[in-house]
Amino acid sequence: MKIYVITDMEGVGGVVNRSQVMSNGAAYEKTREWLTLEVNAAVEGAIQGGATEILVLDGHGANSAVNMLYEKLHEGARYIQGTPWMEYLQSLDRSFDGMFHIGAHARAGTQGAVLEHTMSSENWVEMLVNGKPMGEIGLCAAIAGLDDVPFIMVSGDDKACAESQEYSPDLQCAVGKYGITRHCARLLPMPVVHEMIGEKAKLAVQRAKSIKPFKLESPVEIQIEYFRNDLVDGIKEREGVRKVGPRTVLFTGDDIENAWRRVIGG
Ligand SMILES: [Zn+2]
Numbered sequence: 001m002k003i004y005v006i007t008d009m010e011g012v013g014g015v016v017n018r019s020q021v022m023s024n025g026a027a028y029e030k031t032r033e034w035l036t037l038e039v040n041a042a043v044e045g046a047i048q049g050g051a052t053e054i055l056v057l058d059g060h061g062a063n064s065a066v067n068m069l070y071e072k073l074h075e076g077a078r079y080i081q082g083t084p085w086m087e088y089l090q091s092l093d094r095s096f097d098g099m100f101h102i103g104a105h106a107r108a109g110t111q112g113a114v115l116e117h118t119m120s121s122e123n124w125v126e127m128l129v130n131g132k133p134m135g136e137i138g139l140c141a142a143i144a145g146l147d148d149v150p151f152i153m154v155s156g157d158d159k160a161c162a163e164s165q166e167y168s169p170d171l172q173c174a175v176g177k178y179g180i181t182r183h184c185a186r187l188l189p190m191p192v193v194h195e196m197i198g199e200k201a202k203l204a205v206q207r208a209k210s211i212k213p214f215k216l217e218s219p220v221e222i223q224i225e226y227f228r229n230d231l232v233d234g235i236k237e238r239e240g241v242r243k244v245g246p247r248t249v250l251f252t253g254d255d256i257e258n259a260w261r262r263v264i265g266g
Pocket residue numbers: 008009010059060061
């Protein structure tokens with residue numbers, strides 16, 4: 001059983017504000033450790049559930065995606081850190097049997113979700129994919145789905161969990177905190193969160209074969225509303241890239257990967 005793990009930081013237990021997830025934030029170093037411990041709990045649980053190979057991608061943008069603490073990582077997995085990536089879920093392929101999303105956060109605009117955003121809290125207002133709002137959780141589910149890899153486990157706040165169930169109704173959710181407002185949550189003690197992540201990870205691997213990959217209809221249209229006109233002014237219209245408003249661009253591709261490539265192409 002091969003498991004792919006994408007990590008983020010906003011959904012880690014104990015995280016409620018930006019100073020905890022920005023690399024220049026006063027509390028960032030502490031959050032790195034908390035993230036590492038949650039990843040380790042997931043790796044340990046996955047192994048107990050029967051995983052034989054685990055690849056973990058450090059997915060949070062701060063510090064150029066070097067967030068997990070190398071010296072504290074579980075010996076049972078392999079890890080990717082640093083940027084740039086050559087694809088959105090670096091090194092994910094059809095050989096994997098399931099994907100975990102650890103430390104996930106809800107998409108931009110979700111009420112009561114801790115640090116909700118899609119890609120950039122400063123620059124992006126909203127992303128629609130095939131006409132429906134989608135965030136990073138959905139994007140990961142869809143890109144994994146393209147390789148027939150099911151989305152089998154998530155950890156984060158209650159809103160991230162609910163959002164994940166839209167794409168994979170039977171996945172395992174480890175709800176490590178309950179969002180109250182964007183920068184406020186009801187927390188659970190760390191040992192409780194770690195135990196839950198371990199248990200859910202184990203169950204997720206055991207049940208991976210019963211979970212269907214998430215599939216998007218083709219072609220895929222990604223509409224992004226940016227925060228300011230200048231973010232759009234520099235984008236050139238070309239095949240698959242069309243400006244539909246002063247702050248809004250439509251990126252089209254025959255699948256999510258191709259459409260996404262056009263988004264990051266500028
Ligand atoms: Zn993040």
